[in-house]
Amino acid sequence: MQRYARRMLRALDLDAHELSVLLCDDVVMRRLNRDYRNLDRPTDVLAFAMREGPVVVSVRSDVLGDVVISWPTAARQARTHGWSPEREVCMLLAHGLLHVLGFDHTTHQEDRRMRARTDLLMMAALQRTGAVDKPRGRRATPTNKHC
DSSP states (O other): OHHHHHHHHHHTTOTTSEEEEEEEOHHHHHHHHHHHHSOOSOOSEEEEESSSSSOOTTSOTTEEEEEEEEHHHHHHHHHHHTSOHHHHHHHHHHHHHHHHTTOOOSSHHHHHHHHHHHHHHHHHHTTOOOOOOOOOSOOSSOOOEEO
C-alpha cells in the first residue's frame, strides 16, 4: 500500500507531500461514514482533504489529507469484479487520492475524467507508465468525499 501511494504521488509530482492512508474494518468505516457523512453503513473509501474548506493556519502546506479504505468491503468488491483485493485497494487508493486533490464525479463528464485518472494512477502504482494531469486549483465546497 505504501509503495502504491508513493508511486501515485510521484506520478502527480507530489512525492514531497504527505498522505495518510488507513486500512480499517467495516465497523470503523461505518462509524466514520456515520459521523462525517450521516450515512449509517460502511463504505469502501472515504477521503478527507486538508486543502478544502476554511484555511487552517496550523496545517503544513505539504499535508494532502487522509484516505480511509475498508479492507472487508474492498475484498467483497474485488470478488465481484473478479480481481485481487490488492488491486481493488489500489483502485480505491487512487480514487480517494483524487478526491483529496479536489477531483469529483458528480457529472457524467467528471466521472469519465476521474475514472481515466484513476486508471492512470493505478498504472503508475503498478509500475506501468502513465502521466496524470494535475488538479486545477482548490475546490470551493468543503466536505469529505466518498464514491
